[in-house]
Amino acid sequence: MTRLLKExxxxxxxxxxxxxxxxxxxxxxxxxxxxxxxxxxxxVQSKIGHVSPxxxxxxxxxxxxPLGQVHGVVTFYSFFKTKPRGKHTIKFCLGTACxxxxxxxxxxxxxxxxxxxxxxxxxxxxxxxxxxxxxxxCSQAPVVVVNEDVQGRLRPNKxxxxxxxxxx
Amino acid sequence: MPFYxxxxxxxxxxxxxxxxxxxVVDALQDELVAQGLIDEIQVLExxxxxxxxxxxxxxxxxxxxxYVGMTADDVPFLVEEHFLKGRIIEKFREVHKPxxxxxxxxxxxxxxxxxxxxxxxxxxxxxxxxxxxxxxQALGKxxxxxxxxxxxxxxxxxxxxxxxxxxxxxxxKWAITREVQDDPKYMxxxxxxxxxxxxxxxxxLEGDPHSVIEGMIIGAYAVGASYGYIYxxxxxxxxxxxxxxxxxxxxxxxxxxxxxLGTDFNFDLEVRVGAGAFVCGEETALMASIMGQRGEPxxxxxxxxxxxxxxxxxxxxxxxxxxxxxxxxxxxxxxxSSMGTERSKGTKTFAVGGNVxxxxxxxxxxxxxLREIIFDVAGGIKDGKNFKAVQTGGPMGGCLTEEHxxxxxxxxxxxxxxxxxxxxGLVVMDESSCMVDIARxxxxxxxxxxxxxxxxxxxxxxxxxxxxxxxxxxxxxxxxIEKLEDxxxxxxxxxxxxxxxxAPVPVISTLKNFRAEYEAHIYEKHCPAKVCRSLIRFEIQAxxxxxxxxxxxxxxxxxxxxxxxxxxxIDLNKCIRCGICMQVCxxxxxxxxx
Numbered sequence: 034m035t036r037l038l039k040e041x042x043x044x045x046x047x048x049x050x051x052x053x054x055x056x057x058x059x060x061x062x063x064x065x066x067x068x069x070x071x072x073x074x075x076x077v078q079s080k081i082g083h084v085s086p087x088x089x090x091x092x093x094x095x096x097x098x099p100l101g102q103v104h105g106v107v108t109f110y111s112f113f114k115t116k117p118r119g120k121h122t123i124k125f126c127l128g129t130a131c132x133x134x135x136x137x138x139x140x141x142x143x144x145x146x147x148x149x150x151x152x153x154x155x156x157x158x159x160x161x162x163x164x165x166x167x168x169x170x171c172s173q174a175p176v177v178v179v180n181e182d183v184q185g186r187l188r189p190n191k192x193x194x195x196x197x198x199x200x201x
Numbered sequence: 202m203p204f205y206x207x208x209x210x211x212x213x214x215x216x217x218x219x220x221x222x223x224x225v226v227d228a229l230q231d232e233l234v235a236q237g238l239i240d241e242i243q244v245l246e247x248x249x250x251x252x253x254x255x256x257x258x259x260x261x262x263x264x265x266x267x268y269v270g271m272t273a274d275d276v277p278f279l280v281e282e283h284f285l286k287g288r289i290i291e292k293f294r295e296v297h298k299p300x301x302x303x304x305x306x307x308x309x310x311x312x313x314x315x316x317x318x319x320x321x322x323x324x325x326x327x328x329x330x331x332x333x334x335x336x337x338q339a340l341g342k343x344x345x346x347x348x349x350x351x352x353x354x355x356x357x358x359x360x361x362x363x364x365x366x367x368x369x370x371x372x373x374k375w376a377i378t379r380e381v382q383d384d385p386k387y388m389x390x391x392x393x394x395x396x397x398x399x400x401x402x403x404x405x406l407e408g409d410p411h412s413v414i415e416g417m418i419i420g421a422y423a424v425g426a427s428y429g430y431i432y433x434x435x436x437x438x439x440x441x442x443x444x445x446x447x448x449x450x451x452x453x454x455x456x457x458x459x460x461x462l463g464t465d466f467n468f469d470l471e472v473r474v475g476a477g478a479f480v481c482g483e484e485t486a487l488m489a490s491i492m493g494q495r496g497e498p499x500x501x502x503x504x505x506x507x508x509x510x511x512x513x514x515x516x517x518x519x520x521x522x523x524x525x526x527x528x529x530x531x532x533x534x535x536x537x538s539s540m541g542t543e544r545s546k547g548t549k550t551f552a553v554g555g556n557v558x559x560x561x562x563x564x565x566x567x568x569x570x571l572r573e574i575i576f577d578v579a580g581g582i583k584d585g586k587n588f589k590a591v592q593t594g595g596p597m598g599g600c601l602t603e604e605h606x607x608x609x610x611x612x613x614x615x616x617x618x619x620x621x622x623x624x625x626g627l628v629v630m631d632e633s634s635c636m637v638d639i640a641r642x643x644x645x646x647x648x649x650x651x652x653x654x655x656x657x658x659x660x661x662x663x664x665x666x667x668x669x670x671x672x673x674x675x676x677x678x679x680x681x682i683e684k685l686e687d688x689x690x691x692x693x694x695x696x697x698x699x700x701x702x703x704a705p706v707p708v709i710s711t712l713k714n715f716r717a718e719y720e721a722h723i724y725e726k727h728c729p730a731k732v733c734r735s736l737i738r739f740e741i742q743a744x745x746x747x748x749x750x751x752x753x754x755x756x757x758x759x760x761x762x763x764x765x766x767x768x769x770x771i772d773l774n775k776c777i778r779c780g781i782c783m784q785v786c787x788x789x790x791x792x793x794x795x
Contacts, residue, residue, distance in 0.1 A: 067492070067493075067511065068473070068491055068492045068493035069493060070493035070494075071473070071476065071490065071491075071493040071494075072473075072493070074476070075435070075474055075476060078476070102494070105494075105495050106493065106494065106495055109478060109495040109496060109497075109652070110475070110476030110477050110478045110496070111476070111477035111478065112435050112475075112476035112477035113476055127397075128397030128398055129397045129398040129554065129555070129592075129596075129626075129628050129642070129643075130397070130398050130554040130555055130560075130628065132642055133555055133556065133628070133630070133634065135780075135784060137779070138779050138780055138781045138784060141777070141779045141781065142755070142781065145758075165436075166395065166397055166436070166477075166479065166646075167395075167396070167397035167398055167399070167400075167436075168436060170304075170400070171397075171398050171400065171552065171554040171560065174554070181438075188784060188785065189755055189781045189784065189785065190751070190754075190755050190781075190785045
């Protein structure tokens with residue numbers, strides 16, 4: 034644990050005053066609440082976008098729980114990311130309805146256009162492609178979630194428009 | 202080129218023509234000439250401005266005013282008011298219709314709304330809206346007139362069963378939690394609706410959060426709980442926000458907190474947000490997650506009613522179960538139990554999806570048949586295709602066929618048929634779905650979501666998935682079906698929690714009901730529904746192909762060649778069988794062969 038905190042990479046959020054204070058605030062606000070690990074991680078993930086190994090160590094230290102517990106929780110839940118995400122995220126719903134309605138074809142189109150695999154970020158750090166489980170908008174299948182925005186009934190030939198909007 | 206200060210666009214679609222659009226255009230021309238405005242204002246004929254339902258429609262620019270229902274007789278008035286005096290005529294102005302809610306439309310035939318009655322009708326962010334529809338009256342009645350035992354009795358009598366899927370009688374669970382001698386006790390609401398294709402609970406939380414909160418407070422009074430958690434999945438940010446607002450308002454009005462409604466009953470609530478783990482819908486995993494741990498299930502007993510959150514008695518029910526409670530208290534157990542079958546009472550919400558004409562959220566009385574749901578409520582199969590299968594109960598439910606369509610909907614009937622009620626996802630599949638592929642898809646889901654704690658589920662689901670992938674790939678061998686059956690049996694018998702026990706169900710049910718499809722994949726290397734990529738090929742039908750190039754442009758691997766206006770050709774060596782060409786073709790010239 035100490036080693037992780039001694040050698041914090043230059044680009045880690047812990048080395049940025051503003052981001053570090055967000056982490057500190059999340060810890061301070063939830064420290065006393067039961068089940069604090071999930072609460073703090075949820076907060077940090079939503080504010081910063083990922084929880085790096087150093088951040089995990091820092092959180093474990095401050096909540097006085099073993100690093101193993103924090104790391105265990107981070108790796109268990111799919112919402113917690115350990116690496117920074119792209120500036121924009123395009124998530125493809127692969128729930129039943131979307132799958133049946135043609136989500137795999139959409140994914141294929143996106144992979145081809147961005148030359149990126151599902152789960153990866155484009156080299157310029159702009160767009161991360163992800164699959165996600167049902168977002169509950171099945172009547173509009175197939176659905177993609179662009180950042181927070183759900184877009185339904187998307188056909189592969191309309192995907193370039195979506196991409197253009199994200200990139201502009 | 203003349204410069205016009207204003208343009209009038211008149212819709213001349215058949216519907217508007219029938220209602221006199223041409224007469225309006227003529228009258229407009231005449232009147233503009235008469236008023237000497239014909240050089241300033243241009244009249245144009247156009248198509249479809251609005252819905253064409255309320256008569257001649259026109260759009261006036263630059264103001265962008267949308268007029269409807271005007272006749273030739275009204276034209277002089279229009280010209281005088283709008284173009285001479287510059288006043289917009291309100292009485293002809295198109296009133297913007299509310300956006301049609303695609304998930305939850307107006308009441309459909311055979312629907313009875315109890316849980317969904319307020320969704321879309323009231324403002325979920327305003328507690329006063331809920332109060333206006335008898336909100337929190339049930340709570341008043343409970344606290345003022347009833348003992349906890351009476352409340353439990355009433356819920357027991359109503360026959361309300363757990364709507365999360367297992368169908369344990371809610372009253373019985375409450376009674377068990379009440380009897381445990383330990384302090385404090387907790388109320389837990391399972392709002393971790395993870396089944397793909399299911400969104401019933403989300404709509405209730407977003408549209409009528411107070412009914413869930415009220416149900417929980419009543420439950421807390423009955424079991425003697427002092428604190429509660431609503432565990433909501435992180436994929437539902439709006440639901441979390443709505444709940445937080447609703448809880449704050451309920452606290453402000455004295456329905457939550459200390460001394461509720463002036464009595465010595467204390468209860469408070471908070472929302473805990475998940476982080477994207479399907480298994481957290483399992484009650485013991487959910488409670489582990491609330492406690493900030495990995496969401497792994499543990500063996501039961503002890504059941505949560507005895508040892509739950511922080512090892513204290515915790516009553517766990519689903520969103521829909523709680524939302525039913527206030528209505529049961531207000532309208533009486535007899536009213537509730539008058540709906541449904543002998544053992545399954547009340548109503549059930551379903552998210553109907555897949556290949557039906559009118560997908561969306563519905564609420565129907567128990568005992569209705571699947572046929573009625575699919576064909577009467579959901580409008581039948583889309584695009585005139587034939588019904589093939591319906592999957593009930595989410596990724597751990599079974600695929601039922603035509604022969605099961607007339608079963609009355611009830612917990613026991615569905616399990617006897619080899620499926621389950623589940624939380625209420627209903628995915629309808631038409632003849633274009635490959636059942637082996639569907640089984641593989643569900644197995645992929647459960648395999649990915651397996652938490653890995655117990656071996657049968659962790660290893661077994663993966664082995665099942667590998668076998669299914671092999672079959673879909675056209676590499677199936679004799680004996681694979683038997684191997685699958687064996688594995689499914691072992692996994693469902695030996696797994697720790699509902700996820701593992703239920704994971705093989707789609708495979709078991711499709712093996713039982715669609716065995717011929719598996720055999721076609723294995724022995725004939727043929728996918729009857731033409732879905733499995735390795736077993737199909739796409740072809741462009743030269744006579745129908747217009748050479749529009751759309752398919753060639755959209756092909757992700759540039760496998761399509763051909764000159765403009767000449768029939769195209771697919772290079773089968775390059776083709777990855779993604780089917781995009783077939784989807785984008787406007788002339789149905791691409792066909793799939795197996």
